[in-house]
Amino acid sequence: EAGVTQFPSHSVIEKGQTVTLRCDPISGHDNLYWYRRVMGKEIKFLLHFVKESKQDESGMPNNRFLAERTGGTYSTLKVQPAELEDSGVYFCASRSTSGSYNEQFFGPGTRLTVL
Amino acid sequence: GNSVTQMEGPVTLSEEAFLTINCTYTATGYPSLFWYVQYPGEGLQLLLKATKADDKGSNKGFEATYRKETTSFHLEKGSVQVSDSAVYFCALSGRGSYIPTFGRGTSLIVHP
Numbered sequence: 001e002a003g004v005t006q007f008p009s010h011s012v013i014e015k016g017q018t019v020t021l022r023c024d025p026i027s028g029h030d031n032l033y034w035y036r037r038v039m040g041k042e043i044k045f046l047l048h049f050v051k052e053s054k055q056d057e058s059g060m061p062n063n064r065f066l067a068e069r070t071g072g073t074y075s076t077l078k079v080q081p082a083e084l085e086d087s088g089v090y091f092c093a094s095r096s097t098s099g100s101y102n103e104q105f106f107g108p109g110t111r112l113t114v115l
Numbered sequence: 116g117n118s119v120t121q122m123e124g125p126v127t128l129s130e131e132a133f134l135t136i137n138c139t140y141t142a143t144g145y146p147s148l149f150w151y152v153q154y155p156g157e158g159l160q161l162l163l164k165a166t167k168a169d170d171k172g173s174n175k176g177f178e179a180t181y182r183k184e185t186t187s188f189h190l191e192k193g194s195v196q197v198s199d200s201a202v203y204f205c206a207l208s209g210r211g212s213y214i215p216t217f218g219r220g221t222s223l224i225v226h227p
Contacts, residue, residue: 003158043215091158091159093158104161106151108156
């Protein structure tokens with residue numbers, strides 16, 4: 001079974017540009033999460049999808065960030081326009097709703113550098 | 116609110132040395148506690164967990180005991196290997212929540 005995949009693995013962009021990150025969850029996982037780790041800091045929750053619906057987006061830092069999950073499969077996280085403080089590693093995780101213990105499975109992350 | 120504090124790294128050890136990575140937490144109620152590990156180039160993996168006081172989580176030779184009186188969940192391993200080199204994250208989640216609160220991560224480097 002394939003794990004959570006994220007694309008790209010690295011992205012370097014100029015301030016003011018737009019970047020779109022993609023996450024493919026484990027097949028059949030209804031729950032999809034986005035997190036961000038700024039260098040040396042904690043991993044912070046951004047938002048949670050259940051299928052295609054946003055269940056909780058309380059962690060989204062501002063309206064320059066837009067997350068979508070059309071069709072309830074893969075998700076994208078767009079940053080427009082990017083600022084220097086957006087640099088960090090963006091993690092995606094997915095979780096099945098069924099099962100006795102619902103563990104989140106994390107992807108390897110996308111390292112975003114804004115210059 | 117909830118928070119997790121873990122020791123800063125990097126922690127550098129020789130192979131077969133004893134490892135301790137300290138973790139303390141602040142939370143209301145009775146959270147579940149976790150250690151996640153991120154090996155180079157890979158995603159975070161759940162290493163071990165404990166869901167109530169005095170529980171001991173263990174996996175791959177690593178152990179951590181849920182200490183409510185000291186609000187701690189220190190990670191230990193008796194003899195580390197080069198392959199244990201990774202970043203370790205302590206985390207907690209409140210009852211009914213699947214969204215962990217993470218610490219800052221501790222990088223472990225093990226030399227042959």
